[in-house]
Amino acid sequence: MISLLKKFFTSSNTTIIIDPMKKFLIVGLGNIGPKYSETRHNIGFKILDALAKEENASFETEKLGDVCQLKIKGKTVFLLKPNTYMNLSGKAIKYWLAKEKIQTENLLVITDDINIDFGTFRLKAKGSAGGHNGLKDTQEKLNSGTYPRFRFGVGSQFSKGRQVDYVLGEWSKEEQHELNFRIPDACNAIKSFVTAGLSQTMNSFNGKLEK
Structure with missing residues (x-):
């Protein structure tokens, strides 16, 4: 384990291991x-x-996005909302991974997904972009599809050829009501990812619609 740790030396010659x-x-x-x-x-x-x-x-606006830093049970967590627009999301992700020296397995990318029923969660350790431009650019910039992602189902209640209008459309009143329950659950899933790991989080949250 010590090989994974990074050493810093202070002016008093005290070694701090992070x-x-x-x-x-x-x-x-x-x-x-x-x-x-x-x-x-x-x-x-x-x-x-x-x-x-x-x-x-x-959040504070920094290079390539709005960033917020949290502490969750001793873990340092950076929240990033890229300002590159969806199709260039990978640029911001790659920059902040390198800047903070964060390992890819400690990255979690949250996206919408039209292939999953509204409000359903699907966390995975890796996968394809699945037609999502944000994930596509992330995969290209990281040169890998092996990174954790959290797909939030938005359903597919649109007619043929209206996919773009649907995902860029606003939530219905019914969906807004349900989001009051699902967004707190999503926050709990993120905390679980940080504190308990991806595998346990997948078991606890994937496919479940509890209130």
Whole structure:
């Protein structure tokens, strides 16, 4: 384990050992600006906003995105909302992983997914982009599809050829009501990922619609 630790030496010659496994990057994908704030495509932003509020923390605009730093049971957690727009999300993710020296297995990318029923969670350790442009760019920038992702189902209640209009459309009143329950659950899933690990989080949250 010591080989994974990074040493820093202070002016008093005291060695401080920092475990990189205690640092996490949680990324919510979306598009910047009020035009997109209540759209299905921005569920990643919406979940991170809720988590920051729960933890009495706030975002600051930094390079390539809005960033918030939290402490969750001794773990340092960076929340990132890229300002690159959805199709270039990977640029911001790659930058912040490198800047904070965070390992890929401690990255969690949150996206909307039209192939999953509304409100259903699907966390996975790896996978394809599945037609999602944000995940596609992330995979290209990281040169790998092996990184944890959290797909939030938004359903597929659209007619043929109207997919873009659907994901860039705003939530229905019924969906807004259900989000009051599902977003806190999503925040709990993120905390579980940080504290208990991906495998246990998948077992606890995947496919479940509890209130």
